[in-house]
Amino acid sequence: MQLSFNRRITLVWSLLCILTITSWLLASARGHREFSPSTGVTIGILVAVVVKSRLIIQQFMEVRAAPNWLRHVTDGWLALLVASILALYLW
Amino acid sequence: MWLFVLGDLFIFLAYFVIFMIYRRWDPTLFLGSERHLDLAIGAINTLVLLTSSCLVALGVGAARRAQLQRAARFVQGAIACGALFLALKAFEWVRLAHDGYTFTHNNFFMFFFALTGVHAFHILMGFIVLAVVRRELRTDHFREHVVVAGAVYWHMVDLIWVVLFALLYVMR
Numbered sequence: 001m002q003l004s005f006n007r008r009i010t011l012v013w014s015l016l017c018i019l020t021i022t023s024w025l026l027a028s029a030r031g032h033r034e035f036s037p038s039t040g041v042t043i044g045i046l047v048a049v050v051v052k053s054r055l056i057i058q059q060f061m062e063v064r065a066a067p068n069w070l071r072h073v074t075d076g077w078l079a080l081l082v083a084s085i086l087a088l089y090l091w
Numbered sequence: 092m093w094l095f096v097l098g099d100l101f102i103f104l105a106y107f108v109i110f111m112i113y114r115r116w117d118p119t120l121f122l123g124s125e126r127h128l129d130l131a132i133g134a135i136n137t138l139v140l141l142t143s144s145c146l147v148a149l150g151v152g153a154a155r156r157a158q159l160q161r162a163a164r165f166v167q168g169a170i171a172c173g174a175l176f177l178a179l180k181a182f183e184w185v186r187l188a189h190d191g192y193t194f195t196h197n198n199f200f201m202f203f204f205a206l207t208g209v210h211a212f213h214i215l216m217g218f219i220v221l222a223v224v225r226r227e228l229r230t231d232h233f234r235e236h237v238v239v240a241g242a243v244y245w246h247m248v249d250l251i252w253v254v255l256f257a258l259l260y261v262m263r
Binding site for chain 2: 005006009010012013016017020021023024026027028034035036037038041042045046048049052053056057059060061062070073074077080081084085088089091
């Protein structure tokens with residue numbers, strides 16, 4: 001039990017770090033065009049934000065074991081966040 | 092604690108939306124300003140805060156198994172990570188200000204200093220919260236709900252930074 005809990009938390013941490021490094025590389029991999037607009041890069045970054053945020057909320061904050069209302073509110077917050085950012089970016 | 096955390100999350104959601112509205116009005120200025128930030132510091136700070144969150148989560152697990160000394164060490168490690176985060180952030184602020192990019196330089200830097208400043212204030216509050224958690228772990232009859240509530244607050248600080256890193260440093 002102890003091993004599986006620590007292993008799960010460490011695995012989540014590893015995934016979060018991999019996604020952060022991927023975002024870092026994605027943002028800086030275009031050479032002299034690094035700071036030009038890119039819908040592809042932005043959508044990739046937002047996908048990483050969704051996965052990272054959900055991992056933090058569900059695994060670290062333990063919302064996966066929380067009452068339904070809390071799971072719905074946190075999922076709603078994340079959906080609203082990403083939908084707002086994406087809509088304002090693409091508008 | 093969850094009521095406060097949810098309230099804070101929705102307040103930050105409003106900040107993020109306002110930031111995106113201003114970014115939409117002048118994307119060239121915002122992208123042009125981003126090049127003056129140190130992407131490496133932003134990314135390393137994200138890794139540091141994720142590590143601190145991981146330590147707090149491991150601390151909660153250790154506390155539940157009644158390994159209180161081990162749990163207190165995890166929490167101490169998380170506080171050290173938070174201090175490293177603030178030191179790197181202060182270094183970045185000072186360097187930007189030295190190069191002339193201050194709060195009043197343009198709208199991007201106004202948002203940058205305001206949002207990272209409010210977030211840094213949450214880290215400082217987090218030090219107090221984690222100190223309370225650490226003290227709780229050193230009592231004979233620790234209360235699990237106090238430890239969990241402190242952990243949830245610290246994870247929220249991490250969660251907000253994950254979004255800030257995306258909006259301020261890597262969005263293109």
